[in-house]
Amino acid sequence: MHEQLIANIRKRVSVSPEELESIKHFFIPKKIRKRQYFLNAGDVTRHTAFVEKGLLRSFSIDDSAHEHVVQFAPEGWWITDMCSFLSGDEAVYNIEALEDSELLLLTKQAMDEMLEQHPKMERFFRLLMQNSIIALQRRIVGTLSLSAEEKYKRMMHLYPDILQRAPQQHIASFLGITPETLSRVRKQVSIGKQG
Amino acid sequence: MHEQLIANIRKRVSVSPEELESIKHFFIPKKIRKRQYFLNAGDVTRHTAFVEKGLLRSFSIDDSAHEHVVQFAPEGWWITDMCSFLSGDEAVYNIEALEDSELLLLTKQAMDEMLEQHPKMERFFRLLMQNSIIALQRRIVGTLSLSAEEKYKRMMHLYPDILQRAPQQHIASFLGITPETLSRVRKQVSIGKQG
DNA sequence: CGCGGGTTTGATGATGCTCAAGCCCGGTGG
DNA sequence: CCACCGGGCTTGAGCATCATCAAACCCGCG
Numbered sequence: 001m002h003e004q005l006i007a008n009i010r011k012r013v014s015v016s017p018e019e020l021e022s023i024k025h026f027f028i029p030k031k032i033r034k035r036q037y038f039l040n041a042g043d044v045t046r047h048t049a050f051v052e053k054g055l056l057r058s059f060s061i062d063d064s065a066h067e068h069v070v071q072f073a074p075e076g077w078w079i080t081d082m083c084s085f086l087s088g089d090e091a092v093y094n095i096e097a098l099e100d101s102e103l104l105l106l107t108k109q110a111m112d113e114m115l116e117q118h119p120k121m122e123r124f125f126r127l128l129m130q131n132s133i134i135a136l137q138r139r140i141v142g143t144l145s146l147s148a149e150e151k152y153k154r155m156m157h158l159y160p161d162i163l164q165r166a167p168q169q170h171i172a173s174f175l176g177i178t179p180e181t182l183s184r185v186r187k188q189v190s191i192g193k194q195g
Numbered sequence: 196m197h198e199q200l201i202a203n204i205r206k207r208v209s210v211s212p213e214e215l216e217s218i219k220h221f222f223i224p225k226k227i228r229k230r231q232y233f234l235n236a237g238d239v240t241r242h243t244a245f246v247e248k249g250l251l252r253s254f255s256i257d258d259s260a261h262e263h264v265v266q267f268a269p270e271g272w273w274i275t276d277m278c279s280f281l282s283g284d285e286a287v288y289n290i291e292a293l294e295d296s297e298l299l300l301l302t303k304q305a306m307d308e309m310l311e312q313h314p315k316m317e318r319f320f321r322l323l324m325q326n327s328i329i330a331l332q333r334r335i336v337g338t339l340s341l342s343a344e345e346k347y348k349r350m351m352h353l354y355p356d357i358l359q360r361a362p363q364q365h366i367a368s369f370l371g372i373t374p375e376t377l378s379r380v381r382k383q384v385s386i387g388k389q390g
Numbered sequence: 391c392g393c394g395g396g397t398t399t400g401a402t403g404a405t406g407c408t409c410a411a412g413c414c415c416g417g418t419g420g
Numbered sequence: 421c422c423a424c425c426g427g428g429c430t431t432g433a434g435c436a437t438c439a440t441c442a443a444a445c446c447c448g449c450g
């Protein structure tokens with residue numbers, strides 16, 4: 001059940017099979033069912049999660065009780081409230097499974113030990129973070145510069161599978177528009193395709 | 196001229212004075228004057244820059260020729276087009292000095308060598324990236340959930356000095372609003388304070 | 391079969407954008 | 421030293437986009 005994780009690591013750093021075997025043991029497998037929460041805002045999380053299978057989302061809830069999706073995490077992605085995980089602060093994000101999912105969990109302690117024993121993994125996580133930053137910066141620019149329809153089309157292009165798998169209300173929240181607007185945009189786009 | 200850099204490293208990892216001395220030599224000092232461009236979109240950048248002194252901004256230009264500020268980088272911050280720096284792609288961001296500034300530049304090659312010789316720096320950069328991610332995620336949520344006025348007030352709280360130092364048009368661009376709206380919001384907020 | 395959540399559709403309205411003009415201030419040249 | 425540019429900030433009027441509120445619809449599930 002570590003296939004995705006191993007592929008994910010190998011993609012970025014070269015590690016021997018023995019090392020991989022050792023690395024695997026720092027992770028705790030966990031299954032989580034659709035609709036279950038992996039993390040509630042206000043709690044402190046001890047874990048960062050790698051998604052072997054399934055789909056999760058992290059989101060915050062603002063003062064007007066509106067949800068805002070920070071991230072979708074399908075297979076091969078990592079998800080946590082980083083601030084809570086690293087610093088022991090109260091989490092500001094909720095994390096919910098959108099499908100029955102299989103996770104590989106890493107406690108802070110396990111992570112530190114792993115980095116101690118396998119310095120290569122420092123590099124791995126650095127590369128991982130770099131990619132996240134690039135994606136997050138692009139998302140910000142997109143949020144600032146695009147219309148609702150353009151945002152949707154961009155998502156069709158960047159994450160077509162998530163568009164299929166996640167409920168529209170969450171897609172809308174991720175894009176920063178209302179479900180109503182997303183519905184209208186979809187209609188618009190589908191008509192445009194036919195005509 | 197490496198005071199900020201050294202403080203920045205020491206804040207995150209413990210390194211001996213000798214190591215620091217060695218680390219310093221991977222950086223190339225460079226001065227850049229107000230209004231000069233450190234990077235033009237379309238070019239490939241060989242450098243990532245640490246700001247010892249001064250202030251820069253990175254921004255993209257969209258199809259409608261509108262600018263969007265991705266980041267401000269005052270003293271103690273890093274700035275580059277990460278994708279271009281790491282992968283040799285054409286940069287999508289421009290980087291401009293908003294004040295006369297002093298930079299410490301790192302080429303990809305120098306960075307790799309430094310990481311090779313000083314594995315601690317892998318950790319340093321990982322921690323740096325983690326902090327960036329936390330900040331970027333917060334910015335996204337803010338962009339999605341806040342009104343123009345709330346965005347401005349948040350910036351007053353988070354980066355009061357940048358609010359002082361950067362022209363309003365760039366602040367507006369950073370917040371995702373027009374200069375006109377920012378002007379009105381400022382008026383609004385200042386009146387609110389008096390009354 | 392009927393409930394209920396999610397999506398769609400419609401009508402209305404607010405926030406913030408666009409376009410345009412005026413103002414303020416710092417820099418430049420006479 | 422002062423007059424004059426010119427860029428950036430401000431102010432105003434009209435408008436577009438998207439949010440809100442409300443109702444109907446659709447479909448899976450109990």
